[in-house]
Amino acid sequence: MAVTWQIATVVSIRRETATARTIVLRIPTWRGHIAGQHLDVRLTADDGYTAVRSYSIASSYDAATSDAHDVELTIEQIEDGEVSPYLVTHLSVGDSVEVRGPIGGWFVWRPQQTEPIQLIAGGSGIAPIMAMVRASTALVAEGAIAPLRLLYSVRSPATAIFAEELRGLDARNLVEVTMVYTRGGPEGWPRRIGRVDAADIVVACWPPDASPTCYVCGPTAFVESAAGLLVEAGHLPDLIRTERFGSV
Amino acid sequence: MGIFSPGFTGRPRKASEDLPPGQYLTKDFPVLSAGPTPRITNDQWEFTLTTETGEKRKWNWKALQALPIETINTDLHCVTRWSKLGTTWRGVSIDALLADVDTSAQFAMALCYGGYTTNLPLTELLDGKAWIAFEYDGSPLHAEHGGPARLLVPHLYLWKSAKWIAGLRLMDRDAPGFWENLGYHNHGDPWLEQRYSEA
Numbered sequence: 001m002a003v004t005w006q007i008a009t010v011v012s013i014r015r016e017t018a019t020a021r022t023i024v025l026r027i028p029t030w031r032g033h034i035a036g037q038h039l040d041v042r043l044t045a046d047d048g049y050t051a052v053r054s055y056s057i058a059s060s061y062d063a064a065t066s067d068a069h070d071v072e073l074t075i076e077q078i079e080d081g082e083v084s085p086y087l088v089t090h091l092s093v094g095d096s097v098e099v100r101g102p103i104g105g106w107f108v109w110r111p112q113q114t115e116p117i118q119l120i121a122g123g124s125g126i127a128p129i130m131a132m133v134r135a136s137t138a139l140v141a142e143g144a145i146a147p148l149r150l151l152y153s154v155r156s157p158a159t160a161i162f163a164e165e166l167r168g169l170d171a172r173n174l175v176e177v178t179m180v181y182t183r184g185g186p187e188g189w190p191r192r193i194g195r196v197d198a199a200d201i202v203v204a205c206w207p208p209d210a211s212p213t214c215y216v217c218g219p220t221a222f223v224e225s226a227a228g229l230l231v232e233a234g235h236l237p238d239l240i241r242t243e244r245f246g247s248v
Numbered sequence: 249m250g251i252f253s254p255g256f257t258g259r260p261r262k263a264s265e266d267l268p269p270g271q272y273l274t275k276d277f278p279v280l281s282a283g284p285t286p287r288i289t290n291d292q293w294e295f296t297l298t299t300e301t302g303e304k305r306k307w308n309w310k311a312l313q314a315l316p317i318e319t320i321n322t323d324l325h326c327v328t329r330w331s332k333l334g335t336t337w338r339g340v341s342i343d344a345l346l347a348d349v350d351t352s353a354q355f356a357m358a359l360c361y362g363g364y365t366t367n368l369p370l371t372e373l374l375d376g377k378a379w380i381a382f383e384y385d386g387s388p389l390h391a392e393h394g395g396p397a398r399l400l401v402p403h404l405y406l407w408k409s410a411k412w413i414a415g416l417r418l419m420d421r422d423a424p425g426f427w428e429n430l431g432y433h434n435h436g437d438p439w440l441e442q443r444y445s446e447a
């Protein structure tokens with residue numbers, strides 16, 4: 001089914017930060033998805049011109065409890081972007097967009113995976129990572145797997161998406177979150193302000209000898225840098241999966 | 249086409265486009281291949297689609313011809329810098345071949361008689377952007393141009409339009425094909441002049 005376009009309806013919208021929203025889409029034919037997969041979204045102008053962009057599914061799917069037809073996309077507005085400003089500022093509840101998916105079978109976390117999991121997200125790269133966090137909490141709670149570790153890099157506290165939900169999960173030991181602020185931290189932030197560096201990888205991530213599977217997602221340059229640091233720290237390239245969102 | 253997106257205008261579009269950067273116009277149809285031209289008859293020809301789970305679907309010549317056949321008018325751009333405008337082809341869209349296929353793969357490897365391969369993101373093959381073409385300029389496609397049938401992906405450099413196509417393998421992970429392994433660009437968009445890999 002993944003190759004056919006379907007018409008999805010916006011059933012609700014949540015503001016996440018000043019520049020990001022979560023859009024809940026109801027899709028007529030949907031058989032669930034695996035954490036990490038994405039959708040293609042297609043917009044059509046009145047002269048027939050179309051633009052297609054990929055967006056990760058941020059919600060998790062559980063055959064037993066989920067409403068099979070609803071998926072959540074979390075979109076950060078790119079200034080001068082063609083598609084993201086429309087999705088973040090224009091689209092309203094009741095509107096429709098065309099979608100295709102779920103797509104992707106590599107940058108995914110499956111509940112059968114029992115090895116330690118290291119997540120590294122930059123900015124809106126948190127979207128598929130959040131799907132993995134959400135999909136894993138029940139298994140972590142029952143002690144079946146170790147809490148996932150997450151290194152999350154954002155410009156400032158105000159730009160952190162899902163900050164409250166992550167704080168709550170971290171407090172309940174369902175995921176171990178380390179924040180990295182590149183421009184400015186919260187009041188009294190004890191750590192360095194700046195990009196993810198080698199020390200962050202050593203301090204906040206599973207060590208290489210735990211053989212974690214690592215998922216790195218965000219803007220392309222962020223992914224290049226973070227995945228490179230993982231390799232330099234001794235993580236096997238075969239265990240590092242990446243999703244590059246785009247140019248910057 | 250599906251539905252309109254009220255209020256969506258998109259980027260300003262150019263009324264007339266000229267050649268991609270670094271290309272020159274040619275009137276003939278140069279032949280470029282990595283090896284000798286395989287000779288395959290229509291009767292021998294078979295196309296195999298393999299999904300990421302290993303499931304296979306096959307079409308022989310007759311089955312291919314039974315699918316909806318489209319006429320394609322398009323420009324061609326070769327990485328060796330020639331471009332040919334307004335060519336006419338007939339073929340079957342990849343959308344038609346994939347219509348009933350269940351896949352979540354993001355990439356495809358084109359596999360050819362003679363061993364040639366080239367990789368593409370699956371999205372570059374869908375939505376009326378790619379075909380299995382078997383007629384050029386009103387005649388059956390000549391072997392030196394990829395007959396009996398070739399992949400036609402005209403919005404990318406011509407090496408992606410694999411000649412003597414024998415199948416597509418859908419993949420979860422991208423992997424380089426023949427030229428992509430030899431220093432050519434992984435994607436090959438002529439408008440972005442993606443000729444060679446940067447590495």
Ligand SMILES: Cc1cc2nc3c(=O)[nH]c(=O)nc-3n(C[C@H](O)[C@H](O)[C@H](O)COP(=O)(O)OP(=O)(O)OC[C@H]3O[C@@H](n4cnc5c(N)ncnc54)[C@H](O)[C@@H]3O)c2cc1C
Pocket residue numbers: 038053054055056057073074075076077078079080081082083084085124127128218219243244245246247248
């Ligand atoms: C598999 C995949 C999953 C994705 N998931 C998400 C997601 O969950 N949430 C999300 O917000 N985005 C996601 N993206 C990015 C998204 O597809 C678009 O690229 C992004 O929304 C920009 O599109 P646009 O049309 O607004 O900008 P465009 O018009 O395409 O670009 C405008 C300008 O912004 C630059 N640009 C493009 N992408 C980015 C970027 N990511 N960061 C900074 N600058 C950029 C371009 O180079 C250009 O200069 C994903 C991308 C991929 C490939």
